Amino acid sequence: MCGEWRLLKHIVEAEFGPDAGVNTVLVITPLESKPEALQDSCKWMTKEGARELLSDVKTGDTRIGPYVHAGFVKSELSSNCTTDSTLVSQQCLVTGVPSWSSTLRPFRTTNLVVIQATSGTCGSKRPDYFACGDALLIDPGCCSQVHTELADLVNSLPKKLLVLVTHHHNDHVEGLSVVQRCNPDAVLLTHENTMKRIGKGNWSTSYTAVTGGESICIGDQELQVIFAPGHTDGHMGLLHVNTNALIVGDHCVGHGSAILDNRAGGNMKDYFQTTYKFLEISPHVLIPMHGRINLWPKHMLCGYLKNRKAREASILQSIENGAQTLFDIVSKTYCDVDRKLWIPASFNVRLHVDHLNSQQKLPKVSENCTQLLYVS
Template identity: 45%
Template sequence: MTAHRLAVIIKNSLNDDEFLLVRQNRPPKFGDGEYDSYIDSDLWDLPWASLTPLDGEDSQSEIVLEGAESCSDKLNLMKFNVDVALDQIFSQLGFRGPTGGHWAVWKYVEEADLGPLPHLNTVFIIGKLKFEAENAQELSKWMSVPSCLQFLLEVKPNNDRMGPLVVAGLLCNLARSRMLKVPPALRYQEYPPGVTIVPMGSRTGKPFWTTNLVVVAPDIISSRCVDSSFAAYGEALIIDPGCHSKFHDELMEIVTALPRKLVVFVTHHHHDHVDGLSIIQKCNPDATLLAHENTMRRIGKGDWSLGYTSISGGEEICIGGERLKAIFAPVP
């Protein structure tokens, strides 16, 4: 089952290089004192709303979207309630009543299946409004592609953060890692740039059926990590290669495209986190494996027969000049 949402790229009528972002609601409290004490910086993303089918076979949307035929082989937008979705989005921006404007389909993105919730695809449309939002200074702001890209690439404490719809809708061709090659059959999400999540079929527990392979592969390899205190150095990092054997060819393709200076980190010993280790060992026997010693006791020689670097939490590793820290998080 696939769900859909509508994301809107609203261009600034006074500056064609800018588009409108909306400040996202903060997540609800978790009920844990330590967890709830952490406060994220503001997250800004394109305004969006759920896209629901119209009632009745003869019903059609009243909104005419230029270029709707560009995705007609995958989705008939005339059969979805675009009107209601746009009203919900305009309400977020402080609009009341008709807004006018001309809208065109920008792209249709089939997103990675991160499960177990229904698979979610996004229709991006683009256009301009005739009026400015009443609460623009509080809930929304105009941003350009270069400014969004700078926030993504130069992460600093307490800085504003850019959401995944900005990346998928506007920045994917600019920010996508050129080092990582993902087989066309696999859908994936790169967010932030240089960090890619690839859901792959695995021997995981229901209702899940995939485990997320995480690949950190910065395009620019810097020399910022110059001291000798790091547990491991590498130009790319793979976390939890636990795909099912029928996806080993795809995993091999991913590993082969990565630099030889590869670090592999497994968070724990379950099948859906280690089933692909043997493929990495075969493709790149020079790779450095990081794992807790208790994890390694449970990993069979058929999965990994070479040496490894033991970590227990607190160690730092250097990937492409970026400093990462391992955190020990035992399950109660």
């Protein structure tokens, strides 16, 4: 059925963390006869067919991984073993480049998403586009040790540059000052609640506020801004319409569950509603800002809902069983979790208690006990 097998490419995944990367080997072979049925485990595919599936994603289509695309970048038929240690955005796949940042463990990087116009066709004349540019940066949050590399990237991009920040945390905005220094005309897009918390040292000039629902044009690519509160009260998401890829900021992460910021308007009710909103969008790919992309969005989002609801039920049970302080609740609810994670877990516990209280599900106890649940 097949001729001689030949190595096409060896692709080394970038350091998304916290788990070991996924290496992919692509081989190529001529077909000497009609391929036999391979059930559901694998499928023969032409290069043209793979490109079409990646560049023109439709509901119900066959799904293939991002590294199939990486195999066709540059010299397609090269038999040399090459490595692709970064995942720079291409026309037919939006993804993120992991950049070293001051993020919380177990992660060490923040995914910088770069979208660049692939043709001169731009919908700037369309009145329904909120903003247009030749390139878009999302969450330039790399730490100072790699600011030189970020500067090189910004200098290589077109001057008509848009920058979108999903929220204000330092591991998402620490590189903003570099962007502004290299391109003073760059336009910053973010929610007003986020901008209030971004220091002048990060961005010293004006910005353009977004609230959700805005359409952005980058060449022939369209993106829709989505208001996605929960992690913070100014958190935003972004849908890449051409590929139906959803950039989710810190609403989801590539490993474990997300931590909500109770000091910046984090809210469990909002978090649930945003998750349902993402499910309604029915994206083909989820792009978190920490960890690798997810090719099974509904599975991941439903898993997040299941996990949060289970935690909330466990928290309520611990309160009904006599827990009176935040430590009591965390120690009982997260008894099977490494104690090093109890402090960040306590942020979510506080918000779960708020959510239970707003639904009037907390047991009727003395006022002093209720206060302990909130201030411990």
